[in-house]
Amino acid sequence: MRIGELSRRSGVPVPTIKYYLREGLLAAGELTSPNQAHYGPGHERRLRLIRALLDVGGLSLAAIGEVLQAMDDPGQPVHEVLGAAADRVTPTGGEAAGPELEDAREEVAELLRRRGWQADGR
Template identity: 50%
Template sequence: MRMAELSRESGVAIATIKYYQREGLLPPGELTSPNQADYGPAHVRRLKLVRALTEVAGLSVAAVRDVLAAIDEPRTSLHDVLGSAQPGLPSASAQDVTEADREWAARRIDEVVAARGWRPPPRSVLVETLAGVLCAYRAVGHEWALDSLSTYAESADRVAAADIEALAQLRSAENIVEGAVVGTVLGDSLLAALRRMAHAEASRKRFDRT
């Protein structure tokens, strides 16, 4: 297919396709003449993946290039590829966090990590984000809400296992990465909606006397 058809199939504008090629995100097509190239289904799949990484996950061009390099390197484990493709989380840190607060949050997190058998990497951004959330709870006087932290972690374990099992059914590394990115971003909204629905039902059962 020519570039115009590639644009229609992928939903990516021609100017954007050319930009992706310049940035090394899309391999060149097969030259059929000095000014013409032919593209195939692999180019369509790659463009859809790049769109998912940039538009859904919000990754920079440099970060997308790293993810694609990991996908194209056969010696890279799928676990490492998925890690590089994870969308960033918004920071949630309390104002004026003291060293005592940080140590308290670290202890709470260590307890959860040990209980679940998790092995987060050193200086994990996710651990730092979680610490910020815990400190924010404490700063606003709602530390009581963290009494259910172990229950939340157990639920997160079950959700993550379901996510990975579903991803494992996909056939290619590109499809798995795209599924992980879309599933994480949309899955966060999905879980938030389900949680609110469950809140409404739990509240009805507990507090509604009618």
């Protein structure tokens, strides 16, 4: 899909996608011509993750970059990736404070239980 379609499907404006590309938060698409690229489902998932970390987690773009870097490291154990994310989530939950934050925490806790993973609660 082209960047316009990626924007439509992810709900992230094109200028924001271009900013994430420049900052290295989102990998470049496959070039189809000198000024056009093709983006796949992985790009859409990555955008949704960035927006969740930003909007729900209250992370700064710098902190999101650190979390994504940990995720992209194939030698990084899953619990360390989860720890990198958990350590950077603001206690207030950014704009999602209140019932939404509690729902998100419960959903994460349930996911961890189902996977048999443990978080140290730092």
